[in-house]
Amino acid sequence: MPDARTIRGVPEVSGLHWEAVPEAHRAVIEARCGQILKAEAVTGGLMPGLAARLHTGDRAFFFKGIPGEHPAARLYRRERDANQAMGDVPAPRVLWSGDSEGWVSLVFEHVDGRDADLSPGSPDLPGVLEAMRRVNSRHAWEDAPPVGDNLAALQEKAAALLAKRPDEPHWAMYAEAVAGFSPEAVTGPSLLHYDPHPGNFQVTRAGVMVIDWAFACAGASWIDVAFLVPRLIEAGHSPAQAEAFVADHPGWATASADAVTGVAALWTLFREYKALHGPEEAKDFRARAAQAGRTWVKHRSR
CATH class of the missing domain: 3.30.200.20 (Phosphorylase Kinase; domain 1)
Structure with a gap:
């Protein structure tokens, strides 16, 4: 077995x-x-x-x-x-x-491709953003779960961590960001991939293909590029550079500052939780993702 x-x-x-x-x-x-x-x-x-x-x-x-x-x-x-x-x-x-x-x-x-390179100056970046535009320009299917259902798992882990009140100063920063988050801010009809990391963008001869849609859902069109920002930071962009890059996505301008900061904190707290309590073999890359997210939330909380 x-x-x-x-x-x-x-x-x-x-x-x-x-x-x-x-x-x-x-x-x-x-x-x-x-x-x-x-x-x-x-x-x-x-x-x-x-x-x-x-x-x-x-x-x-x-x-x-x-x-x-x-x-x-x-x-x-x-x-x-x-x-x-x-x-x-x-x-x-x-x-x-x-x-x-x-x-x-x-x-x-079968897709014959390689993981996208998200580092500054990478020739893959325009194709990644164009793929996100095309994804988020479509409406989700009729019975698609709302993005709030996915975010509920993040909120659960965030609450579990914040309840422990660790001594690190960034925990108060997270708590403030989460407190300003409203679930209504992420509702919408757009198709969302929900997990845009380099491995889910496959660079092929025909362009960038988006794979692994297990967490696809319906929501505000800016959510996917918000989740892309910490991946860009992890790849070497500053928070300001990462936000400037995704600003070319049509949905980005529709997002409120509090909504983006709240989503950033929830995304990061989930990685913080997994870095502490998740599978041993995944802790290192979870910790790297959490560090990138923490850098972004700190940037937005100034």
């Missing part, structure tokens, strides 16, 4: 291989894609379940699947629903999806 541990609040199913997918489920996939000659597990992500590159004689596909009773199966279904509503959004398309034989599975067109 696969091991289980907790990532992002749900048990992670690890140790899964292509053979773990029920035979009847695999047969349907092969009927759609062709005989699978090789299945390579893709590791390194935080999402529970199985990710694999499937190779037929002349083509590759990207597969994601998880047992249907797992709590994270809902995120796979969400990604499927988001994909069906994307229009011209630059993202890999779901070629087949299945919810049977006790599994939820997605088969995507």
Whole structure:
């Protein structure tokens, strides 16, 4: 049996291989894609379940699947629903999806790309911002969860940390920023990716593709670029440079200062929490993200 541990609040199913997918489920996939000659597990992500590159004689596909009773199966279904509503959004398309034989599975067109470089002066930056424009210019699908549902997890972790009243001065800064946040400020109809980090921007010959839509939702169009700002800071931008870069996004001017600062604090407190209490192997990069977010909140709190 696969091991289980907790990532992002749900048990992670690890140790899964292509053979773990029920035979009847695999047969349907092969009927759609062709005989699978090789299945390579893709590791390194935080999402529970199985990710694999499937190779037929002349083509590759990207597969994601998880047992249907797992709590994270809902995120796979969400990604499927988001994909069906994307229009011209630059993202890999779901070629087949299945919810049977006790599994939820997605088969995507394969993207041959690399993680985006978000450092100052990178030639990838214009393509990343253009991808965000195209994503956020679309309306989310009809039953998309509101971004407030996603932010609720951040608010929960923020409350848990702030209740402990640590001695570090930046904790008071966070508390003030969160106190000024109003959930109504993030409501809206726009399609949001919600997790814009370098690995979710794949630079290909055709341009920047946005992958991994498990947390897609509906909300104010500026949320995605707000979440991009600490990633830019982590990559070497100053807070002022990062904000100047995302200011070219049409939604940025619609955001109130308090809303942006509150979202920045919630994003950062979630990383602070995970750096303290999350999986050991993820603590270092969570801490780096938290430091970038802290720098941004401090900049906005002057």
